[in-house]
Amino acid sequence: MHVDSLKKELKERKYRMTPQREQVLKVFIETNSEHLGAEEVYRYLLSKRINVSKATVYRTVDLLVELGFLRKLQFDEGVYRYELVDKDNKHSHFICNSCGKIYELKDELSPDKILKDYTDLLRAQGFEVNEFDVKFRGMCPKCSKKTRKDK
Ligand SMILES: [Zn+2]
Numbered sequence: 001m002h003v004d005s006l007k008k009e010l011k012e013r014k015y016r017m018t019p020q021r022e023q024v025l026k027v028f029i030e031t032n033s034e035h036l037g038a039e040e041v042y043r044y045l046l047s048k049r050i051n052v053s054k055a056t057v058y059r060t061v062d063l064l065v066e067l068g069f070l071r072k073l074q075f076d077e078g079v080y081r082y083e084l085v086d087k088d089n090k091h092s093h094f095i096c097n098s099c100g101k102i103y104e105l106k107d108e109l110s111p112d113k114i115l116k117d118y119t120d121l122l123r124a125q126g127f128e129v130n131e132f133d134v135k136f137r138g139m140c141p142k143c144s145k146k147t148r149k150d151k
């Protein structure tokens with residue numbers, strides 16, 4: 001997703017693209033939608049000599065979630081991370097307990113597909129399911145290889 005299409009979308013939805021919103025969105029585009037916390041977004045902007053207050057960044061990321069541009073993720077208690085919402089790129093996450101790296105799982109066999117039956121089941125019971133979030137935790141291939149070597 002590019003800034004231009006984001007701008008267009010914002011305009012269509014009649015929200016003004018303020019410089020702050022654009023700057024924050026740009027951070028996610030420039031970092032290739034890494035899973036950034038508000039603090040990291042703030043520090044990235046500082047490193048680019050963009051003058052913005054921490055409070056503004058925290059407010060802006062949550063606003064962008066409300067507007068549907070960012071998705072709020074929680075991998076660790078008390079820490080929120082954000083990523084760009086890309087409808088063509090739905091994915092689940094694998095969090096390595098050893099190195100802390102967050103992997104995006106984009107395989108054909110995505111949990112979304114597998115869980116579709118389950119979601120249908122819930123719907124049949126009258127639950128209105130809007131979204132679900134699958135997280136895997138464990139050790140990534142790199143770390144498990146390392147542990148095996150160390151033994
Ligand atoms: Zn790892």
Ligand SMILES: [Zn+2]
Nearest residue numbers: 083091093104
């Ligand atoms: Zn992700």
